[in-house]
Structures are given as C-alpha cells and as structure tokens.
Amino acid sequence: MNIEIDASAGFCGGVARAIRLAEQSIAEDEKIYCLGEIVHNQAELNRLSKKGLIFINEDQFRNLYNAKVIIRAHGEPPITYQIAQQNNNELIDATCRIVSKLQQKVKLVSATMSAVNGQIVIFGREDHPEVKGLIGNIHSAIIVIRNEEDLNKIDFKKPIHFFAQTTNSVHLFRELANKIESRMKLAQNEKFINLKVHETVCKQVSDLEQNLKLFAKKHEVIIFVGGANSSNAKHLFDLCKVQNQQSYFINDASQIDVNWFSEVKRVGITGATSTPKWLMEKVEQEIDKL
Ligand code: SF4
Incomplete structure (x- = not known):
C-alpha cells in the first residue's frame, strides 16, 4: 500500500x-x-x-x-x-500579521460607515475568536453571517462592506457576495449600488482548498486528520468528501478502522491549517503497521 x-x-x-x-x-x-x-x-x-x-x-x-x-x-x-x-x-x-491588517482595515471602514448609515457584513462565526476580535474594532452596524439564510439579517437598501473570516471558504464567500449584489440591486431598483466586497479569505486557506480537491481525487482512500471543534477542518473535510466518498475524518491515530483499507493501494493523509504535521506522520505509521 x-x-x-x-x-x-x-x-x-x-x-x-x-x-x-x-x-x-x-x-x-x-x-x-x-x-x-x-x-x-x-x-x-x-x-x-x-x-x-x-x-x-x-x-x-x-x-x-x-x-x-x-x-x-x-x-x-x-x-x-x-x-x-x-x-x-x-x-x-x-x-x-494578516489578521492584524484585517482588523485595521475593518476599523478604518467602520469609521466611514456610520456617516452613511451603512453596514459591515462579515462571513464567519460570531463565536470564533477572529470574528470577536474584528467586532471589537467596529463602531458601526455589524452583521455576521454563516450562510445564505443569514442574508435575511441584512438591510439591502443600505451601503454594505462585505468581509470574510480568514479561515472561511473563498468559494462560499464569492457565492454569498454575488447573492448580496443581486439582492441589493433588487431592493434599490438600481444598476449602481454601494457594495464593496473585500475578499479577505487567507490565501493559504484558499490554496489549500484547491490542492485538496486534486489530492482527494488522486487516492482511493483519504484519511482527514483534524480537530473536532475546528471549523476549517470540518469545511475542508466536506470538500474532500465531495471529491472522494472514501474519505474518513479522524482526530488521531486511535480512530483508524482497519476495514477502510481492504484491497486499497493508494491512501492519502491530509488535514486542516490547524493539524500538526507530526500527527499526520503518526497516523501514517499506524496505517503502515496494518
Ligand atoms: S489562516 Fe493562518 S496565516 Fe491565514 S490569516 Fe488566518 S492565522 Fe493567518
């Protein structure tokens, strides 16, 4: 194998x-x-x-x-x-440093938003430390959205600056940005709307998404090593699963199941931006023993 x-x-x-x-x-x-x-x-x-x-x-x-x-x-x-x-x-x-820059940017934009009665919209999780850090720097209206359903929280008649938590999916961010634009045009009945999209997903995360898709297709079985409470790990695993149905999520080597590998020749081990290399190597050693 x-x-x-x-x-x-x-x-x-x-x-x-x-x-x-x-x-x-x-x-x-x-x-x-x-x-x-x-x-x-x-x-x-x-x-x-x-x-x-x-x-x-x-x-x-x-x-x-x-x-x-x-x-x-x-x-x-x-x-x-x-x-x-x-x-x-x-x-x-x-x-x-990238997060610090994002905090500064959000702070600057926030200073201009109050004057125009605008909103800052962040694609992220309200309970995520990075988003909490961003919210602490904002002194104007702020809305945090996790998905399409949350778009209903937004007032599409007002100006919007749209940001993303750095560890979020760039693909989903773009989808949501397009939906915001359409709904603003509809609500304001105008061609030109006051929307500024800041694609602040970290490049390391978006690159990882692209590589992961190729990696998942290349192997018969994918072992995804990630923390149970990591949103980045959950999102990346979901991507893996779409590309390769034989993808399994584990926290560590103790969760490996021998049945996953019968007659399998190519196994790929991957993880999130929060997964240590040493942990993936440990998983590799355990699979090797099988
Ligand atoms: S994903 Fe990592 S490198 Fe990228 S901005 Fe967040 S903490 Fe920094």
Missing part, C-alpha cells in the same frame, strides 16, 4: 508562528499562559500543555495579574489589551 501525506496540509503560517513563540517563551520562562486554544487541535494542545503552557479562558484572564500571556494567531479585541494593562500582564502577541 502506498501512503502519501499531503504536502500542502498542516499549520498555516500564522498558527506555526504562534506555536513557535509559545515554545520559545516556555523555554525561557516558568509560567506562560495562553488566552484560549492556540490551535483548534486537541492533540497539539495536549503536547503544549505537557511542555508547560497553561491555557486560560476569558474569565480566568480577567482575574490574572502580573503574568505573561500569549495572544494567539486569531487576534483579540482592544478590550483584551486594556485588561492586560490594568492587571499588569505582559502580552506575547502572536496575532497573525
């Missing part, structure tokens, strides 16, 4: 940098905290916990004083920085 690990799968640059910073900090200091999960992958969180990284939630962060805290790649709203200052906490800011 030939087993291939997808070369394009694994940590995106932002997550890889955050983990690098975390490991450097743990090596230099005894107690390092991380606000929220540094990556949506339990196996990687366990590995970093064993090394000494302490994960805390927002409530614990509010009650933490004189400590060192890592801000993960998804970024944080301005209030987090204010609390850190009040509590005399030192922040190790691993916010991805």
Whole structure:
C-alpha cells in the first residue's frame, strides 16, 4: 500500500508562528499562559500543555495579574489589551500579521460607515475568536453571517462592506457576495449600488482548498486528520468528501478502522491549517503497521 501525506496540509503560517513563540517563551520562562486554544487541535494542545503552557479562558484572564500571556494567531479585541494593562500582564502577541491588517482595515471602514448609515457584513462565526476580535474594532452596524439564510439579517437598501473570516471558504464567500449584489440591486431598483466586497479569505486557506480537491481525487482512500471543534477542518473535510466518498475524518491515530483499507493501494493523509504535521506522520505509521 502506498501512503502519501499531503504536502500542502498542516499549520498555516500564522498558527506555526504562534506555536513557535509559545515554545520559545516556555523555554525561557516558568509560567506562560495562553488566552484560549492556540490551535483548534486537541492533540497539539495536549503536547503544549505537557511542555508547560497553561491555557486560560476569558474569565480566568480577567482575574490574572502580573503574568505573561500569549495572544494567539486569531487576534483579540482592544478590550483584551486594556485588561492586560490594568492587571499588569505582559502580552506575547502572536496575532497573525494578516489578521492584524484585517482588523485595521475593518476599523478604518467602520469609521466611514456610520456617516452613511451603512453596514459591515462579515462571513464567519460570531463565536470564533477572529470574528470577536474584528467586532471589537467596529463602531458601526455589524452583521455576521454563516450562510445564505443569514442574508435575511441584512438591510439591502443600505451601503454594505462585505468581509470574510480568514479561515472561511473563498468559494462560499464569492457565492454569498454575488447573492448580496443581486439582492441589493433588487431592493434599490438600481444598476449602481454601494457594495464593496473585500475578499479577505487567507490565501493559504484558499490554496489549500484547491490542492485538496486534486489530492482527494488522486487516492482511493483519504484519511482527514483534524480537530473536532475546528471549523476549517470540518469545511475542508466536506470538500474532500465531495471529491472522494472514501474519505474518513479522524482526530488521531486511535480512530483508524482497519476495514477502510481492504484491497486499497493508494491512501492519502491530509488535514486542516490547524493539524500538526507530526500527527499526520503518526497516523501514517499506524496505517503502515496494518
Ligand atoms: S489562516 Fe491565514 S490569516 Fe488566518 S492565522 Fe493562518 S496565516 Fe493567518
């Protein structure tokens, strides 16, 4: 049996940098905290916990004083920085540069939106840390949409700036942007509408989508390794499944089922931008043993 690990799968640059910073900090200091999960992958969180990284939630962060805290790649709203200052906490800011730029852009646009009674629409999840960080920078009307149904929340008679969470599907974003445009034209009965589409899906995520489609077709069986609570993993797995019905989602090597491989010659192992390479290699070793 030939087993291939997808070369394009694994940590995106932002997550890889955050983990690098975390490991450097743990090596230099005894107690390092991380606000929220540094990556949506339990196996990687366990590995970093064993090394000494302490994960805390927002409530614990509010009650933490004189400590060192890592801000993960998804970024944080301005209030987090204010609390850190009040509590005399030192922040190790691993916010991805692309996310920082997006926060700045959203902030700038928001300043112009109030004057024209416009709306900022974000394609993402309201409970996702990156979206929470963006919302914290906006001082005008904001609507977060997850799907086509949520378009009903939008007032199509008003100006719109449309953004995406960086880890979302570029394909779905474009579909939604087209639908917004059509509905604005209909609502305003005009050819020229005040819509600005900012395609802010990260290039690493959109490239991964393209590669994944080809990779999934190339193999008889696809093993997708991802975190149970990673929206990026879920979305990419769905893409895989469309291309290859013999695709299976696992969190780690313990979930491998020997029945998936009977008379199979080509197996592909892939994952999300939150899946560590070492975990895919471990899965490869286990399949190899079969
Ligand atoms: S997906 Fe892209 S923008 Fe988001 S953290 Fe990773 S590298 Fe940064």
